[in-house]
Amino acid sequence: xxxxxxxxxxxxxxxxxxxxxxxxxxxxxxxxxxxxxxxxxxxxxxxxxxxxxxxxxxxxxxxxxxxxxxxxxxxxxxxxxxxxxxxxxxxxxxxxxxxxxxxxxxxxxxxxxxxxxxxxxxxxxxxxxxxxxxxxxxxxxxxxxxxxxxxxxxxxxxxxxxxxxxxxxxxxxxxxxxxxxxxxxxxxxxxxxxxxxxxxxxxxxxxxxxxxxxxxxxxxxxxxxxxxxxxxxxxxxxxxxxxxxxxxxxxxxxxxxxxxxxxxxxxxxxxxxxxxxxxxxxxxxxxxxxxxxxxxxxxxxxxxxxxxxxxxxxxxxxxxxxxxxxxxxxxxxxxxxx
Numbered sequence: 001x002x003x004x005x006x007x008x009x010x011x012x013x014x015x016x017x018x019x020x021x022x023x024x025x026x027x028x029x030x031x032x033x034x035x036x037x038x039x040x041x042x043x044x045x046x047x048x049x050x051x052x053x054x055x056x057x058x059x060x061x062x063x064x065x066x067x068x069x070x071x072x073x074x075x076x077x078x079x080x081x082x083x084x085x086x087x088x089x090x091x092x093x094x095x096x097x098x099x100x101x102x103x104x105x106x107x108x109x110x111x112x113x114x115x116x117x118x119x120x121x122x123x124x125x126x127x128x129x130x131x132x133x134x135x136x137x138x139x140x141x142x143x144x145x146x147x148x149x150x151x152x153x154x155x156x157x158x159x160x161x162x163x164x165x166x167x168x169x170x171x172x173x174x175x176x177x178x179x180x181x182x183x184x185x186x187x188x189x190x191x192x193x194x195x196x197x198x199x200x201x202x203x204x205x206x207x208x209x210x211x212x213x214x215x216x217x218x219x220x221x222x223x224x225x226x227x228x229x230x231x232x233x234x235x236x237x238x239x240x241x242x243x244x245x246x247x248x249x250x251x252x253x254x255x256x257x258x259x260x261x262x263x264x265x266x267x268x269x270x271x272x273x274x275x276x277x278x279x280x281x282x283x284x285x286x287x288x289x290x291x292x293x294x295x296x297x298x299x300x301x302x303x304x305x306x307x308x309x310x311x312x313x314x315x316x317x318x319x320x321x322x323x324x325x326x327x328x329x330x331x332x333x334x335x336x337x338x
Contacts, residue, residue, distance in 0.1 A: 012055045021049040069123035071105045077131040078110040086281045094302025124309040146312040148305045152195050162323045166196050169294040169327030170203025173276040178211045181338035182246040186219040188233045190250035200250045230254035234261035246274035252281035274335035290332035
């Protein structure tokens with residue numbers, strides 16, 4: 001059989017390969033995907049046609065044909081300053097590192113929570129927190145797409161979750177301040193709409209109650225996690241009559257802003273105000289005073305989510321797990337004993 005030569009093209013398709021090789025599209029697909037038995041003569045013809053046409057099979061199409069995909073989608077709720085966020089960057093770094101080690105492709109998707117997800121060609125999804133996008137998670141679960149939710153303990157959905165003991169971490173921070181003799185302890189919260197901030201607020205209240213210290217609303221400053229609102233809260237805290245002697249702040253970035261405001265106001269840390277943050281952001285080490293903080297295992301949470309998802313995708317296990325990782329109080333220089 002004499003085959004007609006076809007010159008290279010930017011739009012060469014599998015049909016072109018089949019036509020040049022004189023075989024069916026199914027045969028070409030089997031050769032490309034190395035699946036099923038193909039006669040040696042036909043396989044040689046296909047490989048020669050692929051070479052002659054400089055045909056590059058679509059990896060996406062190959063995955064659809066095989067029914068398997070090693071594409072992992074990381075869904076992060078969009079918020080201002082996300083690419084300056086220690087939390088977001090640690091998640092992306094941890095997830096990306098393990099994806100590379102496991103030969104998985106990572107697709108980053110920032111969502112406004114209202115847009116439907118395009119799940120075509122995705123092998124599994126990691127949802128970074130649940131902030132108004134519960135419908136997206138339900139959609140993914142209903143579609144049978146393997147899912148893991150991180151930084152949120154999901155009670156009401158049959159989905160894997162890996163979260164952090166925010167309540168316990170916050171409680172340990174306030175316990176430490178109480179152990180130093182502080183009774184007037186303020187709290188600058190994160191955005192209470194997030195589970196993490198709500199749980200840290202709960203841990204603060206739990207510790208005060210445990211030690212018989214009355215909860216005073218004047219010492220509670222609610223923010224959206226931004227440094228701007230942290231600055232406003234710090235100014236009110238420092239300038240109020242009968243101010244607190246200590247403050248537990250829901251994130252290190254906000255705690256550093258509180259430190260800055262205190263210094264600008266002529267206050268000394270920890271002599272005039274003891275501060276505990278939450279995150280263990282490395283930037284907390286390099287100020288005039290090293291920040292006492294609650295270390296949360298962000299990198300571990302990120303990597304565990306990839307491991308768990310890889311197991312589900314490989315169909316090695318179908319059992320749903322809900323894991324809560326412990327925190328650790330890291331004592332540095334920003335607190336003093338009364």
